[in-house]
Amino acid sequence: MTDTTNTSADLAEFEAEFAAQLALAPEAQDLLFRSARTANTFTDEPVSDEQLRAIYELIKYAPTAANSQPLRIVFLRSAEAKERLLPLLGEGNRAKTSAAPLVAILAADTDFHDELPKVFPHAGAAYREMYAGNDDARIGSARLSAALQVGYFILGVRAAGLAAGPMGGFDADAVSREFFPDGKHQALVIVNIGKPGENAYFERNPRLSFDEVASFI
Amino acid sequence: MTDTTNTSADLAEFEAEFAAQLALAPEAQDLLFRSARTANTFTDEPVSDEQLRAIYELIKYAPTAANSQPLRIVFLRSAEAKERLLPLLGEGNRAKTSAAPLVAILAADTDFHDELPKVFPHAGAAYREMYAGNDDARIGSARLSAALQVGYFILGVRAAGLAAGPMGGFDADAVSREFFPDGKHQALVIVNIGKPGENAYFERNPRLSFDEVASFI
Numbered sequence: 001m002t003d004t005t006n007t008s009a010d011l012a013e014f015e016a017e018f019a020a021q022l023a024l025a026p027e028a029q030d031l032l033f034r035s036a037r038t039a040n041t042f043t044d045e046p047v048s049d050e051q052l053r054a055i056y057e058l059i060k061y062a063p064t065a066a067n068s069q070p071l072r073i074v075f076l077r078s079a080e081a082k083e084r085l086l087p088l089l090g091e092g093n094r095a096k097t098s099a100a101p102l103v104a105i106l107a108a109d110t111d112f113h114d115e116l117p118k119v120f121p122h123a124g125a126a127y128r129e130m131y132a133g134n135d136d137a138r139i140g141s142a143r144l145s146a147a148l149q150v151g152y153f154i155l156g157v158r159a160a161g162l163a164a165g166p167m168g169g170f171d172a173d174a175v176s177r178e179f180f181p182d183g184k185h186q187a188l189v190i191v192n193i194g195k196p197g198e199n200a201y202f203e204r205n206p207r208l209s210f211d212e213v214a215s216f217i
Numbered sequence: 218m219t220d221t222t223n224t225s226a227d228l229a230e231f232e233a234e235f236a237a238q239l240a241l242a243p244e245a246q247d248l249l250f251r252s253a254r255t256a257n258t259f260t261d262e263p264v265s266d267e268q269l270r271a272i273y274e275l276i277k278y279a280p281t282a283a284n285s286q287p288l289r290i291v292f293l294r295s296a297e298a299k300e301r302l303l304p305l306l307g308e309g310n311r312a313k314t315s316a317a318p319l320v321a322i323l324a325a326d327t328d329f330h331d332e333l334p335k336v337f338p339h340a341g342a343a344y345r346e347m348y349a350g351n352d353d354a355r356i357g358s359a360r361l362s363a364a365l366q367v368g369y370f371i372l373g374v375r376a377a378g379l380a381a382g383p384m385g386g387f388d389a390d391a392v393s394r395e396f397f398p399d400g401k402h403q404a405l406v407i408v409n410i411g412k413p414g415e416n417a418y419f420e421r422n423p424r425l426s427f428d429e430v431a432s433f434i
Contacts, residue, residue, distance in 0.1 A: 018271035023378030028245035032372075033278045053427050054235035060424040061250045062368060065385040067422040073431040081434045119423050141385070144405060147361050151279060151368020155249075161240030168282040168358070179434075188361060205284040206336050207277040210270050214290040217298045217396075 032158050037204065039163035040096050041197035046077075047102040051160050059156035064145035066127045067120045070112035071149035074179050076103040084178055089190070090169030100165065100192035105175060106153060107185040108146035110139045143186060150189050157193055163200065165192035249375050254421065256380035257313050258414035263294075264319040268377050276373035281362035283344045284337045287329035288366035291396050293320040301395055306407070307386030317382065317409035322392060323370060324402040325363035327356045360403060367406045374410055380417065382409035 019029055052075060064070065076082050082103060086094050097103055113131035116124035131138040150166075157164040167190045175187040236246055269292060281287065293299050299320060303311045314320055330348035333341035348355040367383075374381040384407045392404040 015274055018267075018274040021267060021271040022275065022376050024245055024248060024275075024376035025242060028241055029275060029376070031241060033275050036278065038280050049433075050235075050238060052431070054238040056427045056431065057232055057235040058239065058241075058246060058250050061253065063255050063371065063381075063383045069425050069430070071430060075431060075433045077433065115425065119425065121422065143361070144364050144385070147364030148368040148371075148406070151365040152372070154280065154365075155369070155372060159239050159241035159246070164280075166280045168361070189365070205338065208286050208332065208336065210273045213286070213288060214269070214273065214292060216266075216292045216294065 031161075032155050036155075036158045036164075037201045039165045039192065039194070039196045039200045040202060041200045042096070042100045042163070042165075042192065042194035043197045045101065045195045047162060047193050051162070052102075055153070055156040055160050058159060059149070059152040062149045062152040064149065065141050066116060066124070068112045068116060068141065068145055069119060069149070070109045070142040071146040071153070072107045072109045072180075072185055073153075074105040074107070076105065077101070085170075085175065085190075088171045088174045088178065089167070093167050093169050093190075096165060097167070097190070097192055099197070101194040102192075104153070104191045104193060105179055105187055106146070106150050106189045106191060107176065107180060107187045108139075108142040109185055110142045111184040112142055113138060139186070143188065147188055154191065157191065162193055163196040166190070167192070248378075249372050253372075253375045253381070254418045256382045256409065256411070256413045256417040257419065258417045259313070259317045259380070259382075259409065259411035260414045262318065262412045264379060264410050268379065269319075272370070272373040272377050275376055276366070276369040279366045279369040281366065282358050283333060283341070285329045285333060285358065285362055286336060286366070287326045287359040288363040288370070289324050289326045289397075289402055290370075291322040291324070293322065294318070302387075302392065302407075305388045305391045305395065306384070310384050310386050310407075313382060314384075314407070314409055316414070318411040319409075321370070321408045321410060322396055322404055323363070323367050323406045323408060324393065324397060324404045325356075325359040326402055327359045328401040329359050330355060356403070360405065364405055371408065374408065379410055380413040384408070 019026055022029060076085060082098060086098060089097055113128045116128045120127060154164050154166055170190055172187045176185055236243055239246060293302060299315060302320065303315060306314055330345045333345045337344060371381050371383055387407055389404045393402055
């Protein structure tokens with residue numbers, strides 16, 4: 001028997017032993033990681049612009065390649081905006097997205113390189129040239145760094161005391177076309193955001209153990 | 218003038234206003250986000266296996282597509298192991314990687330789908346079939362979810378009170394071949410880990426403002 005996650009008391013003890021070794025306070029560990037769950041229902045309570053700005057001011061420090069910060073976000077609040085999104089989602093994701101007070105479309109800006117002279121002062125101009133001449137490298141870098149920022153974003157939502165419901169089940173090309181008509185953005189993940197409603201959570205799925213994912217050499 | 222990050226006292230006030238709106242305690246915000254910086258030098262103090270396990274037990278809860286958890290990690294400690302890596306890094310990344318007590322190669326397992334029946338019990342077998350028949354979808358999903366997990370990993374290192382130095386400047390194909398000879402893994406990010414040494418930090422680069430990255434519809 002490995003330490004694959006389940007919901008037993010043995011597990012709680014196993015995790016508590018490791019949790020005590022961290023510098024991060026146990027309540028913060030719970031808020032961001034252990035108690036945080038993908039929410040599938042939401043209350044009507046709105047999410048304010050100020051909350052979203054506070055989340056961004058925290059997560060903007062994510063490290064990215066050449067400080068490129070390629071993550072772009074479109075927040076949907078109105079029923080009209082969500083009506084444009086719902087048909088592009090997998091069927092199982094429609095009802096909960098319709099009910100969420102706020103929906104964030106997280107995308108990679110594949111033209112991030114134009115910002116490099118500003119955000120990476122010591123070498124940004126040279127990087128901009130390199131990326132301008134290599135579409136594959138530029139798009140790959142945009143997707144990688146923006147996906148890393150998505151991890152930060154989800155934790156930022158939880159840091160705000162809100163529930164996040166990240167989803168990958170949607171037609172990414174269609175969402176990119178619909179919400180980023182310049183053709184220079186690629187939608188990566190969509191996140192429902194709000195206060196969790198009734199029966200918001202499914203049973204947690206098992207996690208791989210340390211020994212299944214990590215090795216030492 | 219927008220609220221683009223700089224190091225002024227005005228900025229501190231601006232950020233404090235938003236920080237107060239979050240549920241996460243201010244010290245935890247500092248530890249994980251605001252005070253956390255990419256370290257470029259390290260002390261000799263070793264990083265223990267127990268610390269790495271504690272980090273993993275925290276970050277294993279990252280949400281991933283179909284709970285696929287495609288992130289795989291190779292930890293390098295010995296000089297011999299690092300000697301295999303150093304020539305594959307950009308020149309500017311070699312000295313600091315050589316000095317780091319621990320180096321983590323973070324990769325996407327593009328054959329993650331074999332684990333789905335275990336980690337996504339209610340539909341894993343069907344997802345496994347779908348991914349088995351579509352290399353592009355499978356590799357794209359592996360890279361996206363694993364990159365999101367990289368974001369969690371970096372924050373996990375900081376939660377352990379350690380400094381992280383994430384790097385994208387390396388020959389990813391060569392690193393994948395050297396450390397994952399099965400041909401089924403793609404190296405994404407390499408992270409130096411340890412206690413920060415002297416002059417560990419460069420000046421922080423500017424961040425994009427909320428209004429530069431986000432919009433509402």
